Amino acid sequence: MNRNLQQTSVMTVTGSISPEEIGFALIHEHVFLSILADYLDTNRVLDDPESAYIELMHYQKSGGVTLVDQTNRGLEQDPIAVREIAKRTGLNIVLGCGWYREPFYDPSLYRTKTNDIADQMIRDLNEGIDKTGVRAGIIGELGAHETWVSPVEERVLRAGARAHLETGVTIATHGLFAPVGLKQIDILLEEGVNPDRVIVGHAHDYPYHDYHIEIAKRGAFVSFDGMQDENQFLLQRDLMNIKKIIQAGFIDKLLLSHDVCTNSHYAMNGGFGYNFIISRLYPYLQEIGLSKEQFHKIMVENPRNALTGGN
Numbered sequence: 245m246n247r248n249l250q251q252t253s254v255m256t257v258t259g260s261i262s263p264e265e266i267g268f269a270l271i272h273e274h275v276f277l278s279i280l281a282d283y284l285d286t287n288r289v290l291d292d293p294e295s296a297y298i299e300l301m302h303y304q305k306s307g308g309v310t311l312v313d314q315t316n317r318g319l320e321q322d323p324i325a326v327r328e329i330a331k332r333t334g335l336n337i338v339l340g341c342g343w344y345r346e347p348f349y350d351p352s353l354y355r356t357k358t359n360d361i362a363d364q365m366i367r368d369l370n371e372g373i374d375k376t377g378v379r380a381g382i383i384g385e386l387g388a389h390e391t392w393v394s395p396v397e398e399r400v401l402r403a404g405a406r407a408h409l410e411t412g413v414t415i416a417t418h419g420l421f422a423p424v425g426l427k428q429i430d431i432l433l434e435e436g437v438n439p440d441r442v443i444v445g446h447a448h449d450y451p452y453h454d455y456h457i458e459i460a461k462r463g464a465f466v467s468f469d470g471m472q473d474e475n476q477f478l479l480q481r482d483l484m485n486i487k488k489i490i491q492a493g494f495i496d497k498l499l500l501s502h503d504v505c506t507n508s509h510y511a512m513n514g515g516f517g518y519n520f521i522i523s524r525l526y527p528y529l530q531e532i533g534l535s536k537e538q539f540h541k542i543m544v545e546n547p548r549n550a551l552t553g554g555n
Contacts, residue, residue: 249412249441250553255369255381256310256336257327263554266336267309268522269547272385272416272445272469272501275300275313275329275337278320279505282347287506291322293329299510300333303518310336310547311518312501314385314416314445317341318348323378338551341368341380342407343400345387345418354396361403362410369411382551383407384416385445391422398431405435414551416443416467423455429464439463441553443499446470451481453488460494465550469501471525472509472516479528487532498542499550500525 253260275296279288290296303311315321323339330337342365343349353361368380383404388397404415415437417428425444432442442464447456449470459466466489473479489498502509504518511517526539549555 249409249438251412251551254338254551255379255413257323257330257339257378258337261336263548263552265309266544266548266551268307268543269310269312270303270308270501270518270521271312271443271499271547271550272314272467272503273311273518274315274319274503274505275311276320276322276325277315277505281318287508290505290507293325295510295512296329297332298512299504299517300329300335302511303522304333304335306519306522308335308519308522310338312338312340312382312547312551314340314382316344316385318344318350321373323373323376327378338381339373339378340382340384340416341365341373342383342386342404344385345389346394346397347389349396353400358399358403359406361400362406365403365407366410369407369413381413382416383413384443385418386415386428387418388424388428391424393424393427393431401428401431402435405432405437408437408441409435412553414441414443414553416445418445420446420449423450423452425459425464426455426462429459429462438553440465440549440555443467443550446503448482448485451485453485456485456489457492457494460489460492460497464497465499465546466494466497467499467501469499469503471500471502471521473520473524474516483528483532486529490534490538495538495541496546496549496555499546500542
């Protein structure tokens with residue numbers, strides 16, 4: 245039986261907040277990270293607090309309230325720095341835990357039992373990450389490096405499921421250019437996770453309507469977390485798929501975010517930044533028939549439900 249573990253609060257890096265305090269939320273972003281484990285490109289390192297502050301304040305001043313930072317182990321997570329930037333900006337920042345995907349795993353992980361991996365996540369959620377006192381508030385992003393889930397990635401997913409069953413915290417996955425999210429859902433459900441506590445990340449990167457609808461039919465959230473206006477072809481493709489999801493009756497399963505993770509994504513460097521969705525996306529959504537009430541549902545109600553298990 246899959247257990248429905250609703251949350252009465254959400255943990256941010258500065259403390260617990262009520263569901264009503266979440267407000268307008270970006271469900272998949274990064275504040276400080278390094279992706280150098282498989283991309284030898286300094287563009288893929290975010291480590292400057294002042295630049296982060298400037299970029300995040302664009303979002304905050306536009307009305308943004310909450311940001312989910314899915315940076316976790318392997319991505320050079322910096323909980324203290326994230327807590328400080330949350331205090332400076334006044335944003336609710338929810339931080340991830342667990343392990344990203346196989347190229348980013350510590351070698352010791354291959355010899356670590358599933359329950360021991362789960363115990364590490366539980367400590368990060370309940371006590372704080374690496375004795376910093378900064379508690380994680382989401383399990384993820386837990387990834388698949390290839391178009392399948394490797395054996396060690398499966399153990400991390402199962403560990404994430406067990407951490408969820410112990411804490412009630414939502415799980416977010418990562419998978420690119422393949423319908424691997426369905427396999428990730430299967431694994432999590434085998435462990436007893438209720439699908440409405442699962443966010444399937446980067447669903448837009450496999451741009452096939454049947455995939456998105458199958459995720460939603462299974463009860464998980466469909467995360468279009470690469471929203472941007474730099475590439476109009478990709479934006480129009482994503483808008484058409486968003487329209488199809490809504491027409492199919494699954495607006496309540498749709499999440500939107502940017503996945504800011506490189507310097508070139510910063511607005512100061514000509515990128516879309518953290519505030520494209522809140523500041524500039526709605527006119528595009530109007531063109532596909534989306535109302536302001538529906539936009540509010542996608543950006544306020546859906547993230548709240550995804551993080552808490554509410555409906």
